[in-house]
Amino acid sequence: xxxxxxxxxxxxxxxxxxxxxxxxxxxxxxxxxxxxxxxxxxxxxxxxxxxxxxxxxxxxxxxxxxxxxxxxxxxxxxxxxxxxxxxxxxxxxxxxxxxxxxxxxxxxxxxxxxxxxxxxxxxxxxxxxxxxxxxxxxxxxxxxxxxxxxxxxxxxxxxxxxxxxxxxxxxxxxxxxxxxxxxxxxxxxxxxxxxxxxxxxxxxxxxxxxxxxxxxxxxxxxxxxxxxxxxxxxxxxxxxxxxxxxxxxxxxxxxxxxxxxxx
Amino acid sequence: xxxxxxxxxxxxxxxxxxxxxxxxxxxxxxxxxxxxxxxxxxxxxxxxxxxxxxxxxxxxxxxxxxxxxxxxxxxxxxxxxxxxxxxxxxxxxxxxxxxxxxxxxxxxxxxxxxxxxxxxxxxxxxxxxxxxxxxxxxxxxxxxxxxxxxxxxxxxxxxxxxxxxxxxxxxxxxxxxxxxxxxxxxxxxxxxxxxxxxxxxxxxxxxxxxxxxxxxxxxxxxxxxxxxxxxxxxxxxxxxxxxxxxxxxxxxxxxxxxxxxxxxxxxxxxxxxxxxxxxxxxxxxxxx
Numbered sequence: 001x002x003x004x005x006x007x008x009x010x011x012x013x014x015x016x017x018x019x020x021x022x023x024x025x026x027x028x029x030x031x032x033x034x035x036x037x038x039x040x041x042x043x044x045x046x047x048x049x050x051x052x053x054x055x056x057x058x059x060x061x062x063x064x065x066x067x068x069x070x071x072x073x074x075x076x077x078x079x080x081x082x083x084x085x086x087x088x089x090x091x092x093x094x095x096x097x098x099x100x101x102x103x104x105x106x107x108x109x110x111x112x113x114x115x116x117x118x119x120x121x122x123x124x125x126x127x128x129x130x131x132x133x134x135x136x137x138x139x140x141x142x143x144x145x146x147x148x149x150x151x152x153x154x155x156x157x158x159x160x161x162x163x164x165x166x167x168x169x170x171x172x173x174x175x176x177x178x179x180x181x182x183x184x185x186x187x188x189x190x191x192x193x194x195x196x197x198x199x200x201x202x203x204x205x206x207x208x209x210x211x212x213x214x215x216x217x218x219x220x221x222x223x224x225x226x227x228x229x230x231x232x233x234x235x236x237x238x239x240x241x242x243x244x245x246x247x248x249x250x251x252x253x254x255x256x257x258x259x260x261x262x263x
Numbered sequence: 264x265x266x267x268x269x270x271x272x273x274x275x276x277x278x279x280x281x282x283x284x285x286x287x288x289x290x291x292x293x294x295x296x297x298x299x300x301x302x303x304x305x306x307x308x309x310x311x312x313x314x315x316x317x318x319x320x321x322x323x324x325x326x327x328x329x330x331x332x333x334x335x336x337x338x339x340x341x342x343x344x345x346x347x348x349x350x351x352x353x354x355x356x357x358x359x360x361x362x363x364x365x366x367x368x369x370x371x372x373x374x375x376x377x378x379x380x381x382x383x384x385x386x387x388x389x390x391x392x393x394x395x396x397x398x399x400x401x402x403x404x405x406x407x408x409x410x411x412x413x414x415x416x417x418x419x420x421x422x423x424x425x426x427x428x429x430x431x432x433x434x435x436x437x438x439x440x441x442x443x444x445x446x447x448x449x450x451x452x453x454x455x456x457x458x459x460x461x462x463x464x465x466x467x468x469x470x471x472x473x474x475x476x477x478x479x480x481x482x483x484x485x486x487x488x489x490x491x492x493x494x495x496x497x498x499x500x501x502x503x504x505x506x507x508x509x510x511x512x513x514x515x516x517x518x519x520x521x522x523x524x525x526x527x528x529x530x531x532x533x534x535x536x537x538x539x540x541x542x543x544x545x546x547x548x549x550x551x
Contacts, residue, residue: 002380002548005383005384006383006384007380007383007384007546007548008546008547008548009544009545009546023544026383027386027387027388028386030384030385030386031386033384035384037377037380037381039377040376040377040378040380040381041381042381042384042385044298045378046302047298047302051298051301051302055294055295055298056385058291058294059291059294059295059385059386059387060385060386061386
């Protein structure tokens with residue numbers, strides 16, 4: 001991430017971001033990208049948010065009227081109004097993150113680089129920010145590059161996923177392909193009318209029993225397995241669970257052999 | 264959504280382009296400094312007290328100079344007023360450099376806090392951002408009394424003020440400021456490689472100021488040589504003083520040195536700029 005934004009000079013290899021070499025053209029590149037670090041602010045700690053943003057306008061040379069218009073728009077979208085005059089150090093993490101996003105977008109960059117933007121945020125702030133990102137991606141066509149350990153971000157936001165494991169590329173592709181890469185079976189959760197010994201049917205393996213509830217890993221078409229289960233047992237309820245992306249990624253990290261053609 | 268392009272296209276005129284390259288950092292510095300002045304101005308009492316505290320410390324130093332020369336009568340052939348001129352030249356050059364560039368010594372803490380990374384992703388020279396950070400008018404508390412002392416000293420020394428001398432003085436003072444600024448930046452660059460190099464840097468910045476506030480002839484020959492040829496502190500107050508007083512060098516160093524100030528200043532700034540670039544290229548950041 002730091003090489004992509006020009007902070008670090010690569011020791012070998014080369015990088016190009018929106019057509020520029022980040023370490024050589026760092027200042028020029030800075031005008032075409034917006035950067036947000038989840039762990040630290042790019043705002044001025046002791047200044048009110050409004051001053052920080054107006055300083056940003058000067059540094060990025062955005063005309064005053066354009067700035068005012070964009071600020072009004074972002075203020076509305078991200079609900080900044082209540083804390084625009086609060087010094088940045090007094091903002092909550094969620095408020096600060098919204099302030100940082102605003103600062104990164106006031107010069108309308110075609111590329112927004114987000115380094116763990118949802119780290120440490122509460123559920124409401126997270127979803128506000130995800131909705132906002134989806135919106136600017138859709139309406140402005142802003143490309144968003146995001147690094148995250150929160151796989152909820154990935155499931156909600158990403159069209160293309162790159163998994164990096166110990167500095168090596170482990171996967172690059174879309175979300176459905178990522179799911180298909182690692183054979184994580186779907187799970188059928190069966191609630192029986194009464195506790196019973198583990199169900200034994202063809203095409204599924206019972207992996208867990210907890211009272212009347214049993215978990216079956218599917219190896220066959222779910223419809224067929226379901227009909228076999230209902231044929232032999234009295235079933236109160238059935239749920240089919242898709243493997244979540246977390247399981248897929250951790251399987252990838254554990255080194256479950258991914259499908260050759262995808263890597 | 265608003266989609267007006269914010270890019271300012273460089274015009275074909277190379278002169279306009281060059282002017283922009285020089286003016287932009289100045290404008291950016293001004294913007295950044297101004298917002299800090301405004302922030303500090305919200306607490307006027309605190310600002311005033313801090314300025315006064317700085318002024319008092321300068322006056323204490325002036326007192327020390329007067330006492331030392333008062334007891335000795337002359338020191339290395341310098342009278343009280345001539346000594347005060349040396350002091351005034353050094354203190355004003357360091358004061359002005361400190362006001363505009365002194366904040367670069369906080370590079371290490373910016374690196375640790377990650378705020379230096381934030382400076383690097385803005386389209387403004389990180390050196391400008393670093394130098395303008397927390398720009399405080401309280402540093403005028405150092406510059407103003409130093410200039411007053413210099414003024415008093417110049418009015419009382421026995422020198423014929425030819426137009427040449429009058430013109431030379433501001434040139435020498437500007438060179439002094441540039442040399443001090445270059446020392447500040449160069450020593451700050453150490454912090455790219457050594458995390459807590461600030462104290463080491465201060466031995467040269469503030470230590471250098473203390474050293475050059477007295478006629479260098481009172482120090483040993485080796486010290487004077489090293490502050491002439493290694494760290495060019497001698498060109499901040501000592502050589503300009505010899506030039507103004509038109510006095511032979513008590514240590515017998517070449518007389519041409521006293522005219523070298525501007526050249527040394529340009530060399531020092533170039534060196535500092537190269538060091539800064541080198542440091543930036545090898546910047547490792549923190550965390551991942």
